Amino acid sequence: MWAIPLNKKKYSYHPLVEFLYFFSVLFITFVSFNAISLALSFVGSFLFMCKRKGIKDTLLFFIKTVPVFLLFSLINPLFNHRGITTLAILPDGNPLTKEAVFFGIAAGAMVFNAIVWFSNMSDILTEEKIVYIFGLILPKGALLLSMSFRFIPLMKESYGKILATRKLLGEKGILLYKNCLLILFNRFFEGSIITSDSMCSRGYDTGRRTSYNIFILKKRDIFTIAVLVLLFLLIFLGLKNIRAVYYPYFKLNIDIKEYILLFLLFVLIPLGRGLYYE
16 A cells, blocks of 8 residues: 555655554544445445455455355344334244344444455554554553564464374374463463563663664655545544434435545545555
8 A cells, every 4th residue: 555565665655644544444434334434435445455456356355254244234133123114023023124224234334344444454554564653652562562463473383383292192182272272371471471581681661762663754744644634534524414323213314425525535545646565
């Protein structure tokens, strides 16, 4: 999205710009909870993923994610019977209402959009960028986050080695996995104590810390942040005119077309020239 290939050691946009954009899109998608916003968010996430992965891989990803949408869409009308428009009577005697169906579809679409946007974000905001962003606000939290990123793959690798070793010893069934988990947790608990003692011995948190990063906030980044904030505020103020009422009856109010145009422009920003890997 906002970076050129890493081998050139340059970035077209600062990580703060990228984080602000994804946060804004997800916030509006969650808060609005109406058909217009959800549909526009879907269009933006779909086109962005097509540009990143290609149409074929995008369609495969969507096919794998559709069951999540169907699950959330079906659960609500089966267990929530609010609403005044009855479509059918379920075997248990409870009504299947139109309002519950629409609410379930909206909830499923919201979760579906969140999954797609988070997938896009995970490819753009790398671990290094996330640690850098949170390091500006919470240095200790960023350290914990970076250690977590390293901890997960190490834990998976260690579990594989332990499992293979215990199988060679002839263990099977539940006892095998029980012993593997006990050994794994003992190893990492002991490792965490050693790491803590090592950090204390090296003088961690005893003075002012310095850090090195390759991200430089330029004038273009500041201008882009200002534009994103302005668009976000205009869209957020327009949310009051885009109201979706689901209970006791379904009603969608659309008072301004400017909101649709602004949000459509907002979700299509990553498709612009220079806003992706060139």
